[in-house]
Amino acid sequence: MDSLSSKTRQNKSSSYIPWIVLTICVLPVIASTALYYLWEPDGFVNNGELIEPVPIANLETRSIDGEVFSFGELNGFWSFVSIDQTPCMDLCAKKLYLMRQIRLTQGPEKERLERVHFTLGGSHIPDSVTEDYEGTKFIALNNAEDLAAFGDLSEVVNYIFLVDQIGNLMMRFPTTIDPSLMKKDVKKLLKISKAWKKIN
Secondary structure (H helix, E strand, O other): OHHHHHHHHHHHHHHHHHHHHHHHHHHHHHHHHHHHHHOOOOOOOOOOEEEEEEEOOOOEEEEOOOOEEEHHHHOOOEEEEEEEEOOOOHHHHHHHHHHHHHHHOOHHHHHHEEEEEEEEOOOOOOHHHHOOOOOOEEEEEOOHHHHHHHOOOOOHHHEEEEEOOOOEEEEEEEOOOOHHHHHHHHHHHHHHOHHHHHOO
């Protein structure tokens, strides 16, 4: 009888193990995600515009050369995204400059930031521009609908978007923003989310 009771307890204990493992794996992700979306440290005031998170990790685009780009390639990194027409005029150049400079101001943490620039209009950005912003992924598109997740394409040119390290489009910065305020937002987000990076 004691032997049967012992086996029953062992079976029950074994059945809990998968749930315990699942809880250990999932809870840190949920907690850390909630941390940088819901918790506001003392003095934290975002200067960019928080938007309802849009998961775009599975979003794919096809360039005019037929190459497929997936936002999943940026998993684990925060990413600046800008969208503009060709040729690259003053506003386009300003966004490229801001993305580059704000990244550089993050010191060692800059390695956690990627930059992506989409061009609409069926032509490539000239080499003279891409060389000035080495490290930026330049993707020329034919189909603007690929980027519908970013909103009205007549308005997106006025913003720099921020995608978090798990592939959520979650903030945008107007091109008129004071760069020092944009720098502060990015610095705080990188700091808050660092715990998430450590457990993954």
